Each structure stands twice: as C-alpha cells, then as structure tokens.
Amino acid sequence: MKNNNNSSNTKLILLHPYIQKQGSSNRLWLLVFISFFTLAFLVTLIYTRESTTTTNATVAISATVSGLGNTQLPTTVINTLLHYSSKSNDSLHMSYSELKPISDVLRKCSSPCNFLVFGLTHETLLWKSLNHKGRTVFIEENxxxxxxxxxxxxxxxxxxAQYATKRSEFKEIIxxxxxxxxxxxxxxxxxxxSECKLGLNDLPNHVYEVDWDVILVDGPHGDWPEAPSRMSSIFTAGVLARSKKGGNGKTHVFLHDFGGEVEKLCGKEFLCKENLVEASETLGHYVLERMDENSFQYCKNQTLSTASSSSS
Incomplete structure (x- = not known):
C-alpha cells in the first residue's frame, strides 16, 4: 500500500520550451533597447557637433576678449569673430565681405575709437567686441x-529714438x-x-557732443510703406560727421543695404557720391570731412544732384 501511495504521489515536472524562449526574448529586447539608444546618441552627436563647436568657440572668444583688458585684440581673435558671425544661421546676418571693411576701419581707428551704430542687429555684440578699447553706442527705434x-x-x-518719417513719403520729405x-x-x-524733420533730436545730450569716428547705418528696419526707413539715420549720420568739433577731421560712414531705393537716394543727397570710397550691392563706405559751420551744401555737386534727382 505504501508503494502504491508513493507511486500515486509521484509528480512529473516538465520544463516547457516557453521558459527558454522567454529568456531569449528578454535578451533580444535588451539588445534592441541598447541599439536604439546607441543610434540615437550617434545621431544627436553628429547633429549637434557643429553647434557645439560654434558655442564653445564663442565662449572661448568671449573669455579671451574679457581677459585682454586694455590691450588690442589679436588678429586671430578678430578673424575668428568675423568667421563665426558670418556663418550664423540668422538669415539677416552680414556676410564676411560686409563685415571685413567695417572691421578693418575699426582696427585702424585711433584709440579710444568712438563708434555709433543705428540699429540692434545680429552683429551688435560683434561691434562691441571689435571696438574693444573704444566707446560703442547703439540707436534703436523699438x-x-x-x-x-x-x-x-x-x-x-x-x-x-523716435522716428517721425514714413517710407512712402521719402521723396517729398527729401x-x-x-x-x-x-x-x-x-x-x-x-x-x-534742430527742428528738421529728418534730424534725430531726442537722443541723450552727450551723443551730440561726441566726435564719432565711425558710424554704421543699419537701422531702422522695415521697407513697408508705414516703416520709418533709414532717411533720418542717414541724414543724422551726415550731420554728425560734418559737425565734429575735435578729434579726427574725417568720419567713416557705412551704409548697409546699400542697394535699397531709400538708401541710394539718401546716400547720394546727404553722404554724397564724391565721399563714396568703396561700394558693393549691400554696403556703401563713405568718408566725410568736417565742414565749416557756415556751409550750406551737403555735396560739392549738390546742384547737379538736385537736378538729376528731380528729373528722375
């Protein structure tokens, strides 16, 4: 009876193949999981490599500039700044061929250099850095x-600054x-x-007292009919350059978006063709000289310029 009871209590244990398959499946999912994140890491690394390089370079340059104190910026730092600024993803950034002439003039400017810029743009921090030892002031319409x-x-x-002009009225205003x-x-x-409609007269007093060595007109923005356009900034730049009381008798005036209708006409009338030393489709470089306070003619060929503009 005991044998029968023992026989009846004997249990048969079977190992189902599913158990082995489940272990293999777990290892397979683990492999897939690791592969996925490895692939994701590689894609992210490749995608961000250029951005990381640019960011690290920018941080390194900023640290270098800050640590230079009153010394002149090394040529390598200037060239690096220009390179990364011209490679920006911002569609409104200046190209290297536009940045270089302005940078060259700032490098040759007597120290401390007084640099006035109309417009806050992608290059604002660049201008501040390039004029390392000088005074840099920005005028913004917003x-x-x-x-x-x-x-x-x-x-x-x-x-x-408050601009009281409209682009649609620029010919009448001029x-x-x-x-x-x-x-x-x-x-x-x-x-x-001044009560001249094109003159900016609401800036701080000291802006009018500074003898500006370099002026960049890169604002206001906008070329729609109600936009202020750059009439006032071009006119103001011309008057400030001619009205200097001291310092260097010459002022470098750069006009960005040189091919625009307003820029072309105002540049011809208030900065003058005889002062244009270099020009491309997008940047005009003028050198204006200090004038006598009794002068009442912007350009030497003002009469011809007036006749030609009225006939057109």
Whole structure:
C-alpha cells in the first residue's frame, strides 16, 4: 500500500520550451533597447557637433576678449569673430565681405575709437567686441527691444529714438529738407536743437557732443510703406560727421543695404557720391570731412544732384 501511495504521489515536472524562449526574448529586447539608444546618441552627436563647436568657440572668444583688458585684440581673435558671425544661421546676418571693411576701419581707428551704430542687429555684440578699447553706442527705434537687450547685455549702451518719417513719403520729405538747407536742415548744426524733420533730436545730450569716428547705418528696419526707413539715420549720420568739433577731421560712414531705393537716394543727397570710397550691392563706405559751420551744401555737386534727382 505504501508503494502504491508513493507511486500515486509521484509528480512529473516538465520544463516547457516557453521558459527558454522567454529568456531569449528578454535578451533580444535588451539588445534592441541598447541599439536604439546607441543610434540615437550617434545621431544627436553628429547633429549637434557643429553647434557645439560654434558655442564653445564663442565662449572661448568671449573669455579671451574679457581677459585682454586694455590691450588690442589679436588678429586671430578678430578673424575668428568675423568667421563665426558670418556663418550664423540668422538669415539677416552680414556676410564676411560686409563685415571685413567695417572691421578693418575699426582696427585702424585711433584709440579710444568712438563708434555709433543705428540699429540692434545680429552683429551688435560683434561691434562691441571689435571696438574693444573704444566707446560703442547703439540707436534703436523699438524702445521695448532696446530695454530688453540692455537688460540682457548690461555692457551694451543702447538708446531708443523716435522716428517721425514714413517710407512712402521719402521723396517729398527729401525735397522739403533740401528746401530748408539754409535753416533747420543745414549740414552743420547741433541736432539737439534742430527742428528738421529728418534730424534725430531726442537722443541723450552727450551723443551730440561726441566726435564719432565711425558710424554704421543699419537701422531702422522695415521697407513697408508705414516703416520709418533709414532717411533720418542717414541724414543724422551726415550731420554728425560734418559737425565734429575735435578729434579726427574725417568720419567713416557705412551704409548697409546699400542697394535699397531709400538708401541710394539718401546716400547720394546727404553722404554724397564724391565721399563714396568703396561700394558693393549691400554696403556703401563713405568718408566725410568736417565742414565749416557756415556751409550750406551737403555735396560739392549738390546742384547737379538736385537736378538729376528731380528729373528722375
């Protein structure tokens, strides 16, 4: 009976193949999981390599510039700054061929160099860095953006300006200004007290007192009919250059978007063709000389310029 009972209590244990398959499946999923993240890591590494290189270079350059104190920027630093600025993904950035002439003039500028820029752009921090030992001031039409940018970059001097012009009226405004050339719109004056429609007279007092060595007109933005365009900034740049009281008697004025209709006409009328030393489709480089306060003619061939513009 005991044998029968023992026999009846004997249990048969079978190992189902599923158990082995389940272990293999787990290893397979683990392999897939590791492969997926390895692939994702490689893709991310390849995609971000250029961005990381640019970021690291920018940080290294900024640290180098900050550590230079009052010494002149080395040529390698300047060239690196120009390279990475011209390679930006921003569609509105300047090309290397546009940046280089401005950089060359800033390098040759007597120290400290006074640099006035109309417009906050992709190159704002670049201009501040290139004029390492000098004074760099920016004029921006959007007061909210000016305040935001200055809060973001406290080392940048930004002032907002109110433009009372419309691009759709630029021909009428220029005609009116030329009629007032012996009064409110004369080429040599203190714009702080001017009532000329194209003169910016709401900037801080010291902006009018500085003898600017280099002026870049790269703002305001916009070429739609209601936009202020660059009439006032071009006119103001011309008056500031001619009205210098001291320092170097010459002022370099750069006009960006040189091929625009407003830029072409205002450049011809207020910066003058005889002062144009270099030009491309997008950048004009003028050199203006200080003028006598009794001068009432922007260009030597002002009469010819007026006749040709009116006939066109």
């Amino acid at each position: 007061r909210y953006y000016a305040a935001y940018f200055e809060e973001l970059h406290p080392e940048i001097d930004v002032f907002d 005609t009116s200004v030329k009629e007032q050339v012996r009064n409110e719109c004369r080429p040599v004056q203190n714009l702080l007290f």
